[in-house]
Amino acid sequence: MISIESLTFQYEGSTEPAVKDITLNIEDGGFFGIIGPAGAGKTTLARALCGIVPHHYKGDFYGSVTVDSMDTVDSKMTDICRVVGMVFQDVESQIISSVVEDELLYGLENYGIPHEEIEERMDFALREVGIEDLRYRTIASLSGGQRQKVAIASVIALRPKVLLLDEPTGELDPGSSRQVFGLLKTLNEKYGITIVVIEQKIMLLSEFAKELAVMSGGSMFCHGPVREVLKRARELEEIGVNCPRVASLAQNLHKEGLLKTPVLINVDEAEAAVRRLIS
Amino acid sequence: MKDLFQYTAGDSVIHKLNPLTRILLAVAVCAAAFVSDNLYYLVGLLCFDMLLGLLAGVFGKALSLLKGLLKISIFLFILQILFVRKGNRVFWIITDQGLILAAKVVLRLMIACIPLALMLAVTQISDLANALVQVAHVPYKYAFTVTTAIRFIPQFMEEMADIMEAQTARGVEFDTKNGLKKIGMMLPLCVPLLVTSVRRTDAAAAAAEARGFELRNRTSGYKKYPFHWCDLLAVLVCAALIAGAVII
Numbered sequence: 152m153i154s155i156e157s158l159t160f161q162y163e164g165s166t167e168p169a170v171k172d173i174t175l176n177i178e179d180g181g182f183f184g185i186i187g188p189a190g191a192g193k194t195t196l197a198r199a200l201c202g203i204v205p206h207h208y209k210g211d212f213y214g215s216v217t218v219d220s221m222d223t224v225d226s227k228m229t230d231i232c233r234v235v236g237m238v239f240q241d242v243e244s245q246i247i248s249s250v251v252e253d254e255l256l257y258g259l260e261n262y263g264i265p266h267e268e269i270e271e272r273m274d275f276a277l278r279e280v281g282i283e284d285l286r287y288r289t290i291a292s293l294s295g296g297q298r299q300k301v302a303i304a305s306v307i308a309l310r311p312k313v314l315l316l317d318e319p320t321g322e323l324d325p326g327s328s329r330q331v332f333g334l335l336k337t338l339n340e341k342y343g344i345t346i347v348v349i350e351q352k353i354m355l356l357s358e359f360a361k362e363l364a365v366m367s368g369g370s371m372f373c374h375g376p377v378r379e380v381l382k383r384a385r386e387l388e389e390i391g392v393n394c395p396r397v398a399s400l401a402q403n404l405h406k407e408g409l410l411k412t413p414v415l416i417n418v419d420e421a422e423a424a425v426r427r428l429i430s
Numbered sequence: 431m432k433d434l435f436q437y438t439a440g441d442s443v444i445h446k447l448n449p450l451t452r453i454l455l456a457v458a459v460c461a462a463a464f465v466s467d468n469l470y471y472l473v474g475l476l477c478f479d480m481l482l483g484l485l486a487g488v489f490g491k492a493l494s495l496l497k498g499l500l501k502i503s504i505f506l507f508i509l510q511i512l513f514v515r516k517g518n519r520v521f522w523i524i525t526d527q528g529l530i531l532a533a534k535v536v537l538r539l540m541i542a543c544i545p546l547a548l549m550l551a552v553t554q555i556s557d558l559a560n561a562l563v564q565v566a567h568v569p570y571k572y573a574f575t576v577t578t579a580i581r582f583i584p585q586f587m588e589e590m591a592d593i594m595e596a597q598t599a600r601g602v603e604f605d606t607k608n609g610l611k612k613i614g615m616m617l618p619l620c621v622p623l624l625v626t627s628v629r630r631t632d633a634a635a636a637a638a639e640a641r642g643f644e645l646r647n648r649t650s651g652y653k654k655y656p657f658h659w660c661d662l663l664a665v666l667v668c669a670a671l672i673a674g675a676v677i678i
Binding site for chain 1: 439554557581584585630631633636637641642643644645646650653
């Protein structure tokens with residue numbers, strides 16, 4: 152679906168490239184997590200995936216990004232954004248309208264979706280995100296979590312093949328964060344939408360994502376299936392990425408020879424493993 | 431002040447008007463205020479402003495607007511009565527004509543400021559933009575520029591309040607009673623405000639582009655903005671207001 156070949160990008164006026172020599176393949180229907188410390192180039196990578204880099208944010212662009220067999224440099228940004236729907240980090244600046252319904256309409260109207268189809272698409276987006284009751288509310292009256300959901304709904308109403316989210320749970324409490332990830336999982340499994348999510352909360356990523364990419368200092372540190380990546384817990388901690396506590400536990404048990412697998416990715420797995428050990 | 435620009439939902443007669451008619455109504459009131467030279471008519475127009483607020487269900491907002499204008503009105507009033515030299519002396523250097531002229535200036539200021547703010551309070555900016563594009567054939571880019579500017583006003587005010595709070599927490603005396611001193615302290619804050627605003631505007635532009643801003647044209651709008659009989663009525667009221675101002 153998306154393939155990145157040795158991508159290097161340096162913003163206009165900056166002295167160092169924001170991302171360096173990144174090569175990555177994102178499969179159709181995958182659930183892909185990107186993690187890394189602040190300033191690792193995650194947001195720039197996300198912008199490159201949906202064409203905002205280099206179309207809106209100018210700079211020196213080397214390598215290539217291909218989305219659904221379109222080269223992002225040669226194609227129009229609006230064509231790329233139809234395939235890759237992006238939910239921005241700063242939800243406040245993404246929201247254009249003052250009422251939820253208008254916010255959903257905005258993209259649908261612009262992309263020329265036939266007017267008889269619009270109602271159905273809005274219903275779909277509001278239902279899947281679970282905010283049907285907010286349809287006629289003003290944005291100003293919503294909480295942070297609700298605004299986040301409105302932003303997601305406004306993007307999935309466009310039915311993109313890829314949904315790209317930049318730190319969607321940045322301002323949410325743990326409960327709402329899980330809800331958002333649950334929603335992403337549904338979209339991924341039920342509708343086959345490819346999910347690419349930048350996230351700081353490793354616990355959520357390791358539980359929901361199928362593949363993980365770790366970035367550091369603008370470069371790709373490592374990527375692969377979640378279990379493979381979490382095997383390198385020590386190295387990850389060195390570059391400033393915390394590992395789930397269950398992963399550290401698993402590594403310690405593995406080192407002591409008590410556990411066969413070096414990786415556990417969620418509490419349920421850890422519980423089962425420890426129970427087995429005790430009995 | 432902050433919630434002044436925020437949309438107030440409702441089901442009033444004013445809400446049912448076409449967004450363009452609402453703006454026309456506001457402009458007509460302003461025009462009438464400047465055309466008329468009759469003190470009683472001006473008082474009547476001010477009452478009409480308040481009536482608009484009442485009809486739109488935002489009377490409280492109208493009152494707070496009036497209150498907000500009070501200080502500058504008093505200032506203007508005093509200047510006028512001191513500088514107008516014509517007419518018979520009433521008291522000290524104050525003349526009867528000066529008093530009348532000052533009252534007229536102050537009334538005009540109030541009448542002209544209130545209706546547009548009221549109409550914007552009961553009109554969603556996106557509706558206004560859509561109506562401008564669909565009905566008045568304004569190119570979408572211009573409509574978007576204007577509506578985005580209006581939409582950002584409360585956000586900037588919020589941002590300014592945040593910056594000031596942060597500075598107060600670090601010992602800057604924003605709670606001082608001395609207005610000049612306060613303005614002096616606010617000036618350097620314009621830089622951070624400008625920087626965050628530019629950054630935010632740029633992010634908003636990127637987000638709008640990502641959702642097909644470029645592709646939008648006159649026929650894109652899903653909601654339609656037809657004119658009803660109440661719009662006709664409002665246009666008649668506008669005409670009557672201006673005609674009244676000319677005649678009386």
